Amino acid sequence: MLIFEKSRPGRGCSILPPCDVDVYTPSEKDQRTAPLHLPELAEVDIERHYTELAGKAHGVNDGFYPLGSCTMKYNPRVNEKTAAFSKFTHIHPLQPAHTVQGCLQVLKETEEALCAITGMSRFTFQPAAGAHGEFTGLLLIKAYHLANGDTQRTKIIVPDSAHGTNPASAVMAGMSVINTDSDENGCVDVEKLRQLCEGEEGKQIAGLMLTNPNTAGLFDPNILEITEIIHSCGGQVYYDGANLNAVMGVARPGDMGFDCVHLNLHKTFSTPHGGGGPGAGPVGCKEHLAQFMPGSCVMEKDGELVFEKAENSLGEMKNFYGNFLVVVKALTYIKMLGAEGIAEASANAVLNANYMMAKLRDIYDIAFGTKICMHEFVMDLQSLLKETGVSAMDIAKGLLDHGIHPPTMYFPLTVHEALMVEPTETESRETLDEAIEVLRGLYDLAHSDPEKLHASPLTTPVGRLDEVGAARHPVLKFDFEG
Numbered sequence: 001m002l003i004f005e006k007s008r009p010g011r012g013c014s015i016l017p018p019c020d021v022d023v024y025t026p027s028e029k030d031q032r033t034a035p036l037h038l039p040e041l042a043e044v045d046i047e048r049h050y051t052e053l054a055g056k057a058h059g060v061n062d063g064f065y066p067l068g069s070c071t072m073k074y075n076p077r078v079n080e081k082t083a084a085f086s087k088f089t090h091i092h093p094l095q096p097a098h099t100v101q102g103c104l105q106v107l108k109e110t111e112e113a114l115c116a117i118t119g120m121s122r123f124t125f126q127p128a129a130g131a132h133g134e135f136t137g138l139l140l141i142k143a144y145h146l147a148n149g150d151t152q153r154t155k156i157i158v159p160d161s162a163h164g165t166n167p168a169s170a171v172m173a174g175m176s177v178i179n180t181d182s183d184e185n186g187c188v189d190v191e192k193l194r195q196l197c198e199g200e201e202g203k204q205i206a207g208l209m210l211t212n213p214n215t216a217g218l219f220d221p222n223i224l225e226i227t228e229i230i231h232s233c234g235g236q237v238y239y240d241g242a243n244l245n246a247v248m249g250v251a252r253p254g255d256m257g258f259d260c261v262h263l264n265l266h267k268t269f270s271t272p273h274g275g276g277g278p279g280a281g282p283v284g285c286k287e288h289l290a291q292f293m294p295g296s297c298v299m300e301k302d303g304e305l306v307f308e309k310a311e312n313s314l315g316e317m318k319n320f321y322g323n324f325l326v327v328v329k330a331l332t333y334i335k336m337l338g339a340e341g342i343a344e345a346s347a348n349a350v351l352n353a354n355y356m357m358a359k360l361r362d363i364y365d366i367a368f369g370t371k372i373c374m375h376e377f378v379m380d381l382q383s384l385l386k387e388t389g390v391s392a393m394d395i396a397k398g399l400l401d402h403g404i405h406p407p408t409m410y411f412p413l414t415v416h417e418a419l420m421v422e423p424t425e426t427e428s429r430e431t432l433d434e435a436i437e438v439l440r441g442l443y444d445l446a447h448s449d450p451e452k453l454h455a456s457p458l459t460t461p462v463g464r465l466d467e468v469g470a471a472r473h474p475v476l477k478f479d480f481e482g
């Protein structure tokens with residue numbers, strides 16, 4: 001039942017203090033012509049309404065959530081505690097820097113930590129999400145080429161194993177995308193890349209965007225060769241580090257030759273996301289790109305922290321300093337783990353994914369016959385579909401009946417009938433064993449009673465939804481007349 005349907009005229013729970021300013025009456029033309037429809041409920045009914053709604057959703061706090069590429073790990077409560085500290089929340093972005101030195105210190109220390117983790121020279125916290133970070137990084141690369149008079153460098157190479165946002169960001173940055181196919185191992189085809197960058201065509205290459213680990217959960221073994229090829233034709237190399245929880249504390253994009261990187265603080269550095277709150281996609285770069293950084297960077301001057309614009313700043317990517325409280329959460333997380341813990345978190349993310357993959361591979365095909373994956377792996381259900389008529393969608397819906405959120409479906413595009421599983425580092429062995437048991441059970445059910453899987457989920461508040469209809473014809477408002 002919608003909150004509007006529970007509404008009763010005259011009921012309510014708002015007790016406002018008396019108005020202590022002059023009442024302002026807008027002119028006739030600015031006044032509403034129809035009453036404002038606000039739900040009128042007692043506090044207890046509002047409380048129950050939202051508690052009931054929360055119970056219908058599935059979050060990390062309800063159960064296993066192995067949504068590939070999204071890193072739905074458990075985010076420690078202490079992050080929320082520090083972010084709620086009034087000295088961080090009761091401030092204004094226009095306050096003079098000398099009155100908010102602690103906040104500048106947070107930005108500075110987080111920047112230093114991320115530089116140490118990635119091997120970059122500077123970071124900006126302006127980008128609000130991963131894709132926004134990609135866009136920012138590409139504008140940095142573009143500014144760099146333009147400053148060098150390289151106006152013809154407008155093409156960006158994006159391997160087909162990249163995250164879907166990569167080519168979209170490139171187009172937004174005004175570049176044209178050259179798609180390269182993967183080799184039979186699911187990684188960049190180095191010979192094809194070499195051909196692309198040779199001769200006259202190489203002079204038009206602005207750079208390459210590499211998602212690593214890529215969308216099949218693989219660490220590209222030829223990464224040094226890839227950055228070398230791009231640099232030798234004059235291009236810049238971008239590292240999509242949204243999923244750095246596979247490598248942080250172990251390997252650094254900067255050491256691999258990358259010029260620029262974005263990280264998803266919501267994912268790797270432990271901020272809730274996917275409806276759970278704002279994110280941050282900070283962008284790091286090497287010294288030669290730092291002069292174009294957007295917004296303001298924190299610098300130390302005469303013993304005081306100040307904001308300073310980069311020399312040839314490309315402008316603003318977002319107002320002020322980005323989602324500051326997300327940075328507070330990330331710094332809390334980094335400080336709680338320490339250098340050792342950061343590496344251990346990655347090791348556990350990789351271990352958990354490999355454990356699940358090893359316990360499933362005798363019945364489910366794994367994309368690219370991977371022996372070792374990074375933080376995630378991709379199941380390929382084409383043969384199951386052929387044998388039983390049960391699709392990746394059916395298995396995903398079947399998981400819902402066992403209280404498990406489905407993995408990412410039908411992605412990456414290089415694998416058909418894909419289920420992309422990312423258990424994350426925060427899950428216990430018992431949780432992984434239970435999920436393995438459930439997935440093995442669904443495989444058997446696909447052979448014994450495929451109809452049941454076609455009909456699932458059967459235990460959730462709603463059954464199988466018309467997903468295309470929901471996307472194409474969403475009903476977003478309540479019809480007061482009807």
Ligand SMILES: *Cc1c(COP(=O)(O)O)cnc(C)c1O
Binds near residue numbers: 130132211
């Ligand atoms: C999630 C993700 C992105 C995009 O991040 P958003 O915050 O959703 O914009 C980009 N690349 C990779 C590899 C990702 O996993």
